[in-house]
Amino acid sequence: xxxxxxxxxxxxxxxxxxxxxxxxxxxxxxxxxxxxxxxxxxxxxxxxxxxxxxxxxxxxxxxxxxxxxxxxxxxxxxxxxxxxxxxxxxxxxxxxxxxxxxxxxxxxxxxxxxxxxxxxxxxxxxxxxxxxxxxxxxxxxxxxxxxxxxxx
Numbered sequence: 001x002x003x004x005x006x007x008x009x010x011x012x013x014x015x016x017x018x019x020x021x022x023x024x025x026x027x028x029x030x031x032x033x034x035x036x037x038x039x040x041x042x043x044x045x046x047x048x049x050x051x052x053x054x055x056x057x058x059x060x061x062x063x064x065x066x067x068x069x070x071x072x073x074x075x076x077x078x079x080x081x082x083x084x085x086x087x088x089x090x091x092x093x094x095x096x097x098x099x100x101x102x103x104x105x106x107x108x109x110x111x112x113x114x115x116x117x118x119x120x121x122x123x124x125x126x127x128x129x130x131x132x133x134x135x136x137x138x139x140x141x142x143x144x145x146x147x148x149x150x151x152x
Contacts (some may be wrong), residue, residue: 005052005062007091008144011069011078016136017045019052020144024122027129027137030078040078042085049085061092065147067139068095094151101146111135118142 008018008025013032018025031044056062064086069075079095086093107113111132118138119126129137 004060004148005056006144006147007049007052007062007064007086008140008142008147009064009066009079009082010136010140010143011067011075011082012136013074014133014136015078016140017048017082018137018140018144019048020141020148021055024124025141025144027125027141030136040081042081045081045085046088049089049091053089053091061090063147063151064091064093065101065143065151066093066095067101067143068097094147096143096146101143101150104146104150105142107142111139114138114142121145 003022006020008020010016013030015030017028017030028048031041031048033039033041052062064082066079066082069079083093083095102108105117107117115129115132115135115138118141119129122141125137125141128134
């Protein structure tokens with residue numbers, strides 16, 4: 001039997017999606033439309049969710065953890081797109097406040113701390129998380145881990 005797949009989603013233009021099965025998570029930068037400023041590539045997001053859905057064990061519903069945002073509007077729009085995509089594929093979607101999941105890991109607001117923790121947990125991610133602005137990749141991975149350890 002395979003582990004339940006957990007998807008961690010950090011909304012935003014520098015956000016990311018992490019798919020945690022066994023081992024290190026698979027990381028995706030948030031799909032964006034290049035020809036439009038401040039626009040998410042909804043089809044790209046749906047494609048990631050589709051690929052997760054296809055890779056799931058029959059009868060095992062993936063868990064999707066989305067960081068809850070309240071502003072600015074571009075972040076709330078992204079959160080809504082992620083929730084809709086998860087719902088369309090029948091994933092169990094849970095939103096969590098940053099203070100809640102970061103508190104679980106004893107993290108503060110510093111993005112560097114999230115990066116350090118993700119790299120400590122999964123050293124193989126050093127080839128993907130290479131700079132300070134990769135905090136969305138690290139946070140999405142930690143969101144997925146929080147979901148695996150906390151949400152039952």
